[in-house]
Amino acid sequence: MTRSGPRPPPPPVEVLPDTEATREQRQESGEKGLVALCNLLRNARSYSWEHDVFGPQLDALQQCMLDLLGSDGTFELDLAGDSFHLNGQPIRLQPGAVPLAAALRTELRHRGISGIRASLAPPKTDLRLLLRLFRPAPPPRLDDRGDPARPFNVLRLRLGPEAASSGLAERTERLADAYAAAAAFVNQTILQLRMGAPPLPVRTAARIVQDLGDLQRSMPMRFLALARLKVPEGDRYWGVHAANVAVLAITFGSRLGMSKARRHDLGMGALFHDVGMAAIPKTVLQKSGKLDEKGQRAVKASPLLSARAILRDGEVSAAALERAQAAYECHLDLVPREGAVPEIGLAGRILAICESFDALTTDRPFRAAHSLREATRIMTSEQLFRFDPQLVDLFVGVVARMLATTAPEG
Amino acid sequence: MADSDAALVHGALNGLGRALARIAAEHPVNRGTSGPDELLEPVLASLRAAMDKFGTVTVAVEPGALRFEGERVFADDMGATGFCSRLYRDGIRSLTFGRGLMLPELTAFARVAVPWGSDASGDAVTELWKADLGSIQYTAARGDRLDEGHPAAAAFDRELRELAARAAKAVELIDADAGLLDRTQPPPLWSEEQHRKHDPQSWSDVARRSALTIERIVEEDLAGWDLEALQESFVHLVDEMARRTEVPALAAVLDGAARMGGAHAPAFRSFVGRRLADPQRLARAAELATAPIKAAAHLLPAWTALVPDDAGPALIAALDVAREDVAPALAAAAAVRCSSCANELADVLRDAPPAVALAALSALPESVRGTFAEAALEHADDEVRAAAVPLLASDERAVERLTPLLDDPALRLAAADALAACDAPPDEVAAPIVERLSASSAAKLSDDELAAFYGALGRAGGAVARAFLSERLARPAKGLLKRRRMEQEQLLAVDALAGDASMSALRLLEDAADPKRGHAPAVVSACRAAVEKLRARRQVREGTR
Numbered sequence: 011m012t013r014s015g016p017r018p019p020p021p022p023v024e025v026l027p028d029t030e031a032t033r034e035q036r037q038e039s040g041e042k043g044l045v046a047l048c049n050l051l052r053n054a055r056s057y058s059w060e061h062d063v064f065g066p067q068l069d070a071l072q073q074c075m076l077d078l079l080g081s082d083g084t085f086e087l088d089l090a091g092d093s094f095h096l097n098g099q100p101i102r103l104q105p106g107a108v109p110l111a112a113a114l115r116t117e118l119r120h121r122g123i124s125g126i127r128a129s130l131a132p133p134k135t136d137l138r139l140l141l142r143l144f145r146p147a148p149p150p151r152l153d154d155r156g157d158p159a160r161p162f163n164v165l166r167l168r169l170g171p172e173a174a175s176s177g178l179a180e181r182t183e184r185l186a187d188a189y190a191a192a193a194a195f196v197n198q199t200i201l202q203l204r205m206g207a208p209p210l211p212v213r214t215a216a217r218i219v220q221d222l223g224d225l226q227r228s229m230p231m232r233f234l235a236l237a238r239l240k241v242p243e244g245d246r247y248w249g250v251h252a253a254n255v256a257v258l259a260i261t262f263g264s265r266l267g268m269s270k271a272r273r274h275d276l277g278m279g280a281l282f283h284d285v286g287m288a289a290i291p292k293t294v295l296q297k298s299g300k301l302d303e304k305g306q307r308a309v310k311a312s313p314l315l316s317a318r319a320i321l322r323d324g325e326v327s328a329a330a331l332e333r334a335q336a337a338y339e340c341h342l343d344l345v346p347r348e349g350a351v352p353e354i355g356l357a358g359r360i361l362a363i364c365e366s367f368d369a370l371t372t373d374r375p376f377r378a379a380h381s382l383r384e385a386t387r388i389m390t391s392e393q394l395f396r397f398d399p400q401l402v403d404l405f406v407g408v409v410a411r412m413l414a415t416t417a418p419e420g
Numbered sequence: 421m422a423d424s425d426a427a428l429v430h431g432a433l434n435g436l437g438r439a440l441a442r443i444a445a446e447h448p449v450n451r452g453t454s455g456p457d458e459l460l461e462p463v464l465a466s467l468r469a470a471m472d473k474f475g476t477v478t479v480a481v482e483p484g485a486l487r488f489e490g491e492r493v494f495a496d497d498m499g500a501t502g503f504c505s506r507l508y509r510d511g512i513r514s515l516t517f518g519r520g521l522m523l524p525e526l527t528a529f530a531r532v533a534v535p536w537g538s539d540a541s542g543d544a545v546t547e548l549w550k551a552d553l554g555s556i557q558y559t560a561a562r563g564d565r566l567d568e569g570h571p572a573a574a575a576f577d578r579e580l581r582e583l584a585a586r587a588a589k590a591v592e593l594i595d596a597d598a599g600l601l602d603r604t605q606p607p608p609l610w611s612e613e614q615h616r617k618h619d620p621q622s623w624s625d626v627a628r629r630s631a632l633t634i635e636r637i638v639e640e641d642l643a644g645w646d647l648e649a650l651q652e653s654f655v656h657l658v659d660e661m662a663r664r665t666e667v668p669a670l671a672a673v674l675d676g677a678a679r680m681g682g683a684h685a686p687a688f689r690s691f692v693g694r695r696l697a698d699p700q701r702l703a704r705a706a707e708l709a710t711a712p713i714k715a716a717a718h719l720l721p722a723w724t725a726l727v728p729d730d731a732g733p734a735l736i737a738a739l740d741v742a743r744e745d746v747a748p749a750l751a752a753a754a755a756v757r758c759s760s761c762a763n764e765l766a767d768v769l770r771d772a773p774p775a776v777a778l779a780a781l782s783a784l785p786e787s788v789r790g791t792f793a794e795a796a797l798e799h800a801d802d803e804v805r806a807a808a809v810p811l812l813a814s815d816e817r818a819v820e821r822l823t824p825l826l827d828d829p830a831l832r833l834a835a836a837d838a839l840a841a842c843d844a845p846p847d848e849v850a851a852p853i854v855e856r857l858s859a860s861s862a863a864k865l866s867d868d869e870l871a872a873f874y875g876a877l878g879r880a881g882g883a884v885a886r887a888f889l890s891e892r893l894a895r896p897a898k899g900l901l902k903r904r905r906m907e908q909e910q911l912l913a914v915d916a917l918a919g920d921a922s923m924s925a926l927r928l929l930e931d932a933a934d935p936k937r938g939h940a941p942a943v944v945s946a947c948r949a950a951v952e953k954l955r956a957r958r959q960v961r962e963g964t965r
Binding site: 326330 | 583
């Protein structure tokens with residue numbers, strides 16, 4: 011058990027004589043600069059680092075640096091314990107800025123950065139590159155000039171021990187583990203249901219989906235590339251399919267700007283959307299030809315059986331109900347050939363697209379896999395009645411296109 | 421750490437523990453006099469003071485306690501049922517409070533630690549992860565594997581290892597993250613407004629759809645061995661909807677349950693209905709039915725349609741707490757189930773407010789109307805009593821029961837009508853009416869009453885009625901002052917005979933239509949018109965044959 015208590019302040023830097031006036035000037039410039047840095051960090055989660063939205067904050071940060079370079083001859087921002095020191099002087103923040111500063115501290119530590127320095131006036135390009143470091147997915151490695159692939163000209167970083175490695179290998183391993191856990195969870199759930207044994211705990215699935223959600227944010231392309239994984243064995247298909255749907259849905263949800271909680275709901279819905287298959291005989295699922303009437307009836311019933319497997323638990327929280335409804339509704343046609351138009355929630359509409367996309371791009375006993383291009387063509391033409399047209403356009407234009415770039419040949 | 425510093429942190433964490441314990445004790449809806457915010461606000465101040473001093477404060481979570489730097493700072497009196505144990509059980513091992521902590525974040529944390537309502541029924545780790553609290557971080561035990569004791573644990577691990585190897589291989593060559601993110605990190609595809617529009621995240625909506633899904637599963641005979649569990653789930657949903665005052669959703673799902681088909685539908689309805697008949701639930705339904713929305717009017721009919729036949733006493737008990745505008749629906753539902761609550765229902769018919777008694781009367785099954793109508797005749801309100809009179813017509817002793825009512829000015833009209841409609845022999849029906857029309861008190865009857873009595877005689881038919889009508893036609897009372905009245909009675913007699921429509925009545929009318937009988941022109945005309953009408957009717961009838 012440890013507590014993050016006060017750390018020793020950084021070694022003092024050579025600055026001009028410390029008069030009351032210079033201290034006040036440092037406090038004023040430092041506070042402005044920190045607030046600008048905090049705002050930059052906040053927006054870096056939503057906008058590209060090249061976006062114009064950062065203009066005013068970059069100006070403010072640059073001005074702060076110029077002021078301090080003018081007065082002290084150097085700019086040295088250090089993270090000391092839980093406070094920020096500028097040229098050796100602790101900077102006090104207004105109460106409103108405290109939460110932002112806490113977030114900045116966390117992000118800096120996460121990247122192993124303990125200070126930012128400049129001895130010359132930094133160009134705007136350097137400030138943009140600094141901003142680039144705050145994207146959700148940091149560069150795999152940092153040195154004192156930032157990302158070695160896009161180094162600073164003037165700015166320098168003071169790095170803590172954490173910065174030596176960004177843990178890419180560990181995170182990749184975690185990613186593979188989380189994905190495999192998702193697939194194994196679904197397969198084992200189906201197996202348990204087939205045997206009439208107690209189902210696997212839902213909270214295990216919840217934790218797996220948390221991992222998937224976190225990893226999607228930090229390594230989105232590797233994460234999405236998992237959806238390319240296909241297994242030929244019949245028995246494993248449903249687990250890998252569900253994990254792929256979760257990967258696609260979490261990615262799509264993230265691009266749409268859905269909240270963390272909603273992305274979790276999507277992932278959970280994806281994992282459970284086909285557990286109803288447990289009630290369908292394997293002979294039906296693995297049949298290569300056309301199904302007879304009994305087989306068709308069984309397959310048609312599977313969405314309700316998936317919902318049944320969830321609803322029988324009696325949970326009435328929004329998340330549990332969303333999971334059940336998404337599992338059921340993702341199999342419904344948005345515009346059915348007959349009968350009333352069904353009510354389908356957003357999760358169901360997203361999962362319908364992801365589910366069809368993965369199924370179409372996978373070898374099935376009754377047909378070969380389609381290419382990504384062919385699958386998207388089918389979804390936007392022959393099967394369009396099944397989907398929300400606006401969502402399917404966004405999916406094809408963004409997620410499917412991103413996935414295409416992860417192809418080994420691409 | 422100095423003693424004063426330690427005391428500051430200990431005090432803050434102990435305060436937090438006590439506040440959470442108090443919220444837990446007052447859980448779930450009965451939050452007592454203090455809301456969570458009110459309890460947490462002083463805690464926030466002391467936590468802030470500690471964090472201002474130390475930046476972050478990390479506390480270890482143990483079953484039944486919070487520990488700071490090895491020292492116990494809070495012991496949960498509730499033990500295994502307290503929030504510490506819940507957090508520990510769910511996998512939380514430590515909590516770190518950082519600078520910038522605000523009340524909404526602390527409240528969100530409290531909602532996870534001691535959930536109230538049903539929103540946070542997931543495990544604490546998931547809920548904290550979802551809440552994404554910037555100033556409250558946590559560490560958790562690993563939860564993405566099955567416990568060793570789980571029967572599927574070994575198979576799960578084996579499969580996981582095999583798949584993980586493949587997954588790692590599938591992504592190891594992908595190095596596009598940094599480059600692609602640079603190009604594809606535009607703003608989210610949807611604005612806040614679009615999210616609100618496409619994803620309203622309404623519990624009511626998803627709960628309604630889930631309840632309808634359960635109905636569909638049962639309707640399509642797919643419930644299998646989960647039927648009982650699904651029934652329980654459905655009732656949980658109904659209870660939660662009632663708790664949250666989701667009236668339209670409730671009305672929709674109950675209506676759906678009433679209409680659903682399938683082999684298991686009756687068993688499903690019976691189970692649900694039995695739960696809905698629970699007195700507390702009925703009282704809540706009566707309360708919800710007063711909601712100022714359109715759907716509220718449909719709630720009680722949908723709700724009571726499902727309750728079982730023996731739920732009469734519960735329905736009547738619910739009248740005590742029901743507002744007067746919803747009580748009639750409950751009374752009507754009880755009346756339909758009168759066999760289970762005969763005595764209680766009779767009391768309602770005697771004493772309840774008129775609207776309630778009237779609703780119960782109108783809903784009585786036909787076979788028992790006469791029996792219960794007598795109780796309603798004891799009601800103080802004339803409208804209720806008048807409404808009860810027609811119900812006596814179906815009683816076996818209708819004449820005996822209705823005859824005295826002919827002397828009650830408030831019920832006379834209804835009683836005459838009811839007598840005419842009852843199944844008793846015509847002469848038995850006519851006799852009491854003739855007796856009253858022949859009595860000297862008949863002069864005091866109003867025009868409407870007179871018309872009702874004559875009309876009843878016409879509808880009853882029979883020798884006694886015709887003899888009386890014939891007599892009235894043939895021998896009108898003499899006297900200048902009585903002429904108008906007698907002519908009126910003659911005309912009523914003509915109408916009554918026309919109503920009788922028998923051959924004997926026709927002959928009497930033909931005879932009276934003869935001008936030589938000396939009747940007033942108006943009477944003669946009425947007789948002729950009636951004769952023509954009856955003849956035409958007979959011709960049609962004979963032609964049809």
